[in-house]
Amino acid sequence: MLSVASGKGGTGKTLVATNLAASLPERRVILADCDVEEPNAHLFFPDRETIEEAEISVPIPVVDEDRCSRCGECSQFCAFHALAVFPSEVLIFPELCHGCGGCVIACPERAISEGSRNVGRIYHARAGPADLVWGELRIGEARTTPLIRAVKEMAGGGRVIIDSPPGTSCPMVEAVRGSDFCLLVTEPTPFGLYDLKIAVKVLEDMEIPHGVLINKSGIGDRAVYRYLQERNIPLLMEIPMSRRIAEIYSRGGIFIREMPEWAGRLSHLWTEMEEMIS
Template identity: 65%
Template sequence: MISVASGKGGTGKTLVATNLAASIGSVELLDCDVEEPNSYLFFPDLEERESSDCNVPIPVIDEDRCTRCGRCSEFCAYHALAVFPKEVLLFPELCHGCGGCDLVCPEGAVSMGTRAIGKIHRARSGGVRLLWGELFIGEPMATPLIRAVKAEARGDLLLVDSPPGTACPVIEAVRGSDFCLLVTEPTPFGLYDLSIAVQVVRRMEIPCGVVVNRSGIGDRGVYDYCEREGIPILLEIPMKREIAELTSRGALFSKVMVEWQEKFVHLLERIEEAAK
């Protein structure tokens, strides 16, 4: 499994992930940026499209059996339950679905139901099987949906388009990766966020390499950092108007600038070599 990540949004993760997937074929592309999934937009000829709910556990209180002892709310570390003299209030957005309230209830008044937090979508475009999650508006926790999207994967080669940043959704997305491809840009902001992302993947003991997008702008800070840290720069994508225009229209630039297909295939070969 190869994850594509970065320390900030807008560096070109989806550009790299989609063009890499289209260039190599016979791959599963997982868009785990479930708050704003957009990888599928670059594959307009989708076939076999289907969707299902992503459900998470949630407590159901039997008010007739409940004695208002308060043990469930005392146990809940996320304050998802509040016990009052006449009823128990549940705050579903705070619930992590651990089921602890069910275990500690002495009256058996708690059972576990489910609620939907988003959708899992599946489709195919040629040799690329696409999976993506779509978190419902207002839902605060993306990690259960990311976990569910990854659980749907069944291929030998998986590409994960991760969320931006370095918070919990990113960690869940890159967890279990054989290699993490970090996309950055040669600017001071790009360097700062890249350095944070490197700390995260190293803490997770995942080997990594860098793709420099929009090369030719900014300064040499990213290159000097990678040299100091011993991080391989596996590909550079230049700052070109044609690439920007094609991407802004939802087109895979490697399909038009066909010489890039070989470059993305070579990128995969370099990743496989670096991951050994």
């Protein structure tokens, strides 16, 4: 499983992930968009045919008020403050619940059972030789990790490309977890370098092999290049700042289809990463 990530938004993760998937027509590739708050990788494949979709739910506590003694054991146990016990009732805050089930075990009166709450939907589509999997978080939901896990489970094994959420918080960590290799996309600017350093630290702590692709090369400065050299982090590819690529991308196009000279380069990038893994 290959994940494509970055420390900040707007660096070109989806540009790289979609074109990388399209550069391997002779292989069955699964492109999984784990940016469930704003998934867009599937929009670059208008010929897709949806073959499966499912609602994703998470467990939440349900309190039997008649059996509840208001002892407060459940709220004391919950580290996320998803329950508040008052003399007249028990308040539940579903958005804070992490679904661990601890309150069910902690309740001495057996007054708590598990219900469920819908957090979003996941989709599986086919576009030529590529499979597309993505999730759409329900409006108002704060936690993305259960849906990200569901997207990865639907994607399964094989040649999977994970399009990760931006940043380095919990959604990104959940998306890259279990990756054989992570391709970090950055840009040669002070902002790009700052967030790249954070992303590298996260991957080092998770012990995930990684390399870097510099997008929009030719702008900014050389600080990113010096950092990679000092840290001995492989620079695997550069994509130049190109108005033509930007125009193709803004139309929802795959740029290697209009600039075929890049198809071989991205295919070679995949081979190079496979060799680094092995």
